[in-house]
Amino acid sequence: MTHDRTELPAEGVPRSTLEAQLKSMPPDAVHGHWSRAFRGPEDVQEVGRMAYNMFLSDNGIFSLRSEYIRRIEEEVIGMCVSLFNAPEDASGTFTSGGSESNYSALHAMREWAREHHPHITAPEVIVPFSAHPTFSKGCHYFGLKLVRTALGKDLRADVSAMAEAIGPNTIAIAGSAPCWPYGLYDPIAAISDLAVKHDLWMHVDACVGGYLAPFVESLGHPLPAWDFRVPGVKSISADLHKYGYCPKPASTVLWRSESLKRFHHVHPEDWPGGPYQMQGFAGSRTAGPIFAAWTVLKYLGRSGYRRLAAQLLDTSRRLAEGIESVEGMYVFKSDLMPLGFGSHVLDMQLIMGGLRKIGWLLVASRQPPLINLPVDGATGDAVINAFVADLRKVAAAVRAGADAGRAELTY
Numbered sequence: 001m002t003h004d005r006t007e008l009p010a011e012g013v014p015r016s017t018l019e020a021q022l023k024s025m026p027p028d029a030v031h032g033h034w035s036r037a038f039r040g041p042e043d044v045q046e047v048g049r050m051a052y053n054m055f056l057s058d059n060g061i062f063s064l065r066s067e068y069i070r071r072i073e074e075e076v077i078g079m080c081v082s083l084f085n086a087p088e089d090a091s092g093t094f095t096s097g098g099s100e101s102n103y104s105a106l107h108a109m110r111e112w113a114r115e116h117h118p119h120i121t122a123p124e125v126i127v128p129f130s131a132h133p134t135f136s137k138g139c140h141y142f143g144l145k146l147v148r149t150a151l152g153k154d155l156r157a158d159v160s161a162m163a164e165a166i167g168p169n170t171i172a173i174a175g176s177a178p179c180w181p182y183g184l185y186d187p188i189a190a191i192s193d194l195a196v197k198h199d200l201w202m203h204v205d206a207c208v209g210g211y212l213a214p215f216v217e218s219l220g221h222p223l224p225a226w227d228f229r230v231p232g233v234k235s236i237s238a239d240l241h242k243y244g245y246c247p248k249p250a251s252t253v254l255w256r257s258e259s260l261k262r263f264h265h266v267h268p269e270d271w272p273g274g275p276y277q278m279q280g281f282a283g284s285r286t287a288g289p290i291f292a293a294w295t296v297l298k299y300l301g302r303s304g305y306r307r308l309a310a311q312l313l314d315t316s317r318r319l320a321e322g323i324e325s326v327e328g329m330y331v332f333k334s335d336l337m338p339l340g341f342g343s344h345v346l347d348m349q350l351i352m353g354g355l356r357k358i359g360w361l362l363v364a365s366r367q368p369p370l371i372n373l374p375v376d377g378a379t380g381d382a383v384i385n386a387f388v389a390d391l392r393k394v395a396a397a398v399r400a401g402a403d404a405g406r407a408e409l410t411y
């Protein structure tokens, strides 16, 4: 049997050779743009890199015990919690991303249910069909049964379908603010009513919208209530490495109270080292993202995030106008982000295939067929103009009957 597996070189390779190789690897800035989301403008990226590099080699495993890391992580959580209309003793946990934030919530709700609903031995969690796949992954990891309910005609969670799905084993319910495929807010307040009525844990997945919504609202664009103002909401996930414009990996899971955070922590002692206390799932981790998040949050402040939110709305509008100027294309009417576009007349699999062939790295959704563009603070005219021009070319070719190959409309 032959393998083309790379082997460790016998002798070290010179740094200059490696640097040249590394530089040749990534896709070009324009075609690779959407796959690099989410980034802030260059100055924000630079500030994040500065702090990240300074603390790259510091070990975040000790963030509960190393005073200088503990304090910074706490300040990050403090700044984040302050955005979500939280009660006085609300709390949070710094995580590696929306995946880990959602896993943390799923784990905590399971532990909570063991105390609050001890008779339930086969726990179930209800989410709308549009909820992120990390709910499916997390439920798989934690032995929870996930029930996905049908969406309403407006593609938001159908609250009556969720109510019907509640049974004797239900421990929790969740909605998105907004969901990834459509950028639409689920009726969080109505889902919360169900949670309160049936004594369920309610989680809100605000991974994509969490650090954008407060500033869009402050610019005078009302959004549906989705945060701790809604009484049934016990936990919220929100990604700093999306519209918080912090370097990856960085996200938060916020808890309505310290007493709920208790269900998150697992601190075993049954080994020779005694108490093993970490912030979350990770053990050894770089402290870089924690310090970078602290630095970016402070660097921007409320006024900076508001300015970037205004800029983002403007960028999205220009991109949307460009896309709608292409015959046959429409922009999906979302509440926030991402920007999705589709067609009522052209086969979106052919559009996706054509754009992929040109080199664009894209993600999409199937129902309805939409290509999802994560517009961010680094999206500028060069990308918008190139993308719209290529879309115009591809759409014209598809309209003329060309078949340059299909691509699945998948994430």
Ligand SMILES: *Cc1c(COP(=O)(O)O)cnc(C)c1O
Pocket: 096, 097, 098, 099, 100, 102, 132, 134, 176, 178, 179, 180, 205, 206, 207, 208, 239, 251
């Ligand atoms: C991005 C996202 C996630 C997952 O976050 P990662 O940081 O990619 O792990 C979960 N839910 C929603 C709504 C998201 O947009």
